Amino acid sequence: MNGKLYGVGLGPGDPSLMTVRAVEVIAEADVVAYHSARHKRSIARSIAERHLRADHIEEPLVYPVTTETTDHPGGYRGAMEDFYAEASARLAAHLDAGRTVAVLAEGDPLFYGSYMHMHKRLADRYDTEVIPGVTSVSAAAARLGAPLVEGEEVLTILPGTLPEEELAARLASTDAAVVMKLGRTFPKVRGAFERSGKLSRARYVERASMSQERVADLADVDAASVPYFSVAVLPSQVDAERPVRGGEVTVVGTGPAGPLWLTPESRGALADADDVVGYTTYLDRVPVRPGQRRHGSDNRVESERAEYALELARRGRRVAVVSGGDPGVFAMATAVLEVASQPEYHGVPVRVLPGVTAANAAAAKAGAPLGHDYATISLSDRLKPWEVIEERLRAAASADLVLALYNPGSRSRTWQVGKARDVLLEYRAPHTPVVVARDVGGPGERVSIVRLGELDPAVVDMRTVLLVGSSLTVAVRRGDGEEIVWTPRRYPEV
Known part of the structure; x- marks a missing residue:
């Protein structure tokens, strides 16, 4: 036996x-x-x-x-x-x-x-x-005498053997962390904490529970003295004292939908903010954190929202302004920077963090329709006259660019899609592939591929982005029945 x-x-x-x-x-x-x-x-x-x-x-x-x-x-x-x-x-x-x-x-x-x-x-x-x-993580937390995680906070365990950039990205996007396997990795681990902006809160525990135990602030530890049996700890920030610094505004791109589309840098900025400002729909994508103030507003008050955020920052608050997709693409970055250019706000630091755009998200779902040159145009005539929009449609179409059309329609704007389709048909064949992508990444996601001549304006709303192919864009139905769209990277020789 x-x-x-x-x-x-x-x-x-x-x-x-x-x-x-x-x-x-x-x-x-x-x-x-x-x-x-x-x-x-x-x-x-x-x-x-x-x-x-x-x-x-x-x-x-x-x-x-x-x-x-x-x-x-x-x-x-x-x-x-x-x-x-x-x-x-x-x-x-x-x-x-x-x-x-x-x-x-x-x-x-x-x-x-x-x-x-x-x-x-x-x-x-x-x-x-x-x-x-009992793990070294639990022993280190006990020796620090401080909560490791509370409530809905997320704890991330990381090996110090990861590249510094990867460590920094993961530290920036989490609430609490423990980095294992120090020793020779300590210099890059310390660098990762510094790059993520969390060095001031990081602690160091060496040989927890052993006779040679040592506890210190991570920033004060000499790299030459660090053994393998030590950990770096970023404890709970619920009751942590925030480093003293002036106010600032960070414009954060949340991507086209929920948390899966957030970059680590954006996660870190949202976690670090005292106040989160934004259109209520986008605020709902941001996790609620203890002690953090949320300021929601209507989608049509962008300038007022930007001014409110800058005023909070001028009073010493760290403010995250949330924006769907990428904040620099028909979104909040322009509104914030426009107000920040006024003399009274010149002293307020402003950062813009990128996000996944609706066009990129839609393209990935459909294949690779943006594989060659493309133009991005908003069909909304609320801030510019339709004559300008039509002129740009004609220019982009005559240049044979793939088109990403934002804000194609709404309850009060019902004719723009049909008019844009008719303009483009003057330059494109009726069989040109069009990706109709609604609520990509969200619960109402619907992505379909139609032909330009058959594009129905009734299926388009403000949550839809349209990707109109060039003369070279191809739609192929593969063996599994799925239709994909791609635009060749090479242009035929003239």
Whole structure:
């Protein structure tokens, strides 16, 4: 009869933080295995040492490499794969002999732990039980004595081995975070916190619960002193003191729909704001945060909304002005910058953060209709006369550009789409593909491909964007029945 495999979580380092079940399993085991570097000193073994018996069979699983280079033909990854295969074979021999094997793991066995490599190779062949342990994340939060996350806040766990730009993006878009695996990665981790604007709130915990424990502000830590067993922590910001700085306005593009379309930079700006200002429909896309004030208004008061945001910023508030799609495409960036150009607001910092445009979102749903040169035109004649719109339609059509038509119709504007279609038919064939995309990314999403000569104005409203192909745009029905549209990148030689 085969033996049983246990993955035993030992907690963060203090032996008194081992669970009762972990102690029981070690006491009952025939074989105790643990990982170590080539110096043979195992932190896992030192944590469990008081519970080891003289008759325990010990299996040190010694890594062939850690951070150094290797002459293995498969490189570092090849050397480690061979090691895991050999180590799991050694444990399998004990299990086949009917022995109970306890593999010790610092923290929790399945949380960035070495045990998981044994688990993946053995658990499908042998009776297996994993004993959870207190993670370094929980230990660090306890040592800081501050909430890690509260309410609806999101906690992100990150390995410090990620590129700095990726770390900065993820830190900017989350409420609270823990970055693991420091040591040599510390300089770029610190840089990522700085780039994300969150260094002032970040804390550092080294060897939590151990005798060499150290707690400090991340900004004050000397990189040369940082060991692998340390973490960077961005705790809950619900009650956190915000860094003292002047007011500012950030115009944030929310994309065409909900949170999935937000960039990490936009998420960070929204989380960092004292006030969020915008058209109510767009405000509803932004998560509600404790202590943050929300100021909704009608869609037709853009200048007033911009002035209100700048006044808040002038009084020292950090304000996010939300805008659908990209704020610079028929949206709030222009309104804010126009008001900010007035002398009384010259001292208020203003940033514009891009977002996914409706045209790009619609194009992606349909294929690649914007694969070549294209023009973007609004059909709304509320802010410019129809004569200007028609002139631009004719110019773009005669240049054989693909057209992205915004604001094509509304309850009070019902004839513009039909008139635009008739103008374009003077330059384009009736079979020209047209993408009709409504509420892309939203609950009412509807994307269809019609021909220009058959375009029905009745199916178009303010939540619709139209992509009208050029003379080269192709519509193809593929094997699965789906019709896709694409515009070649190469233009035929004249």
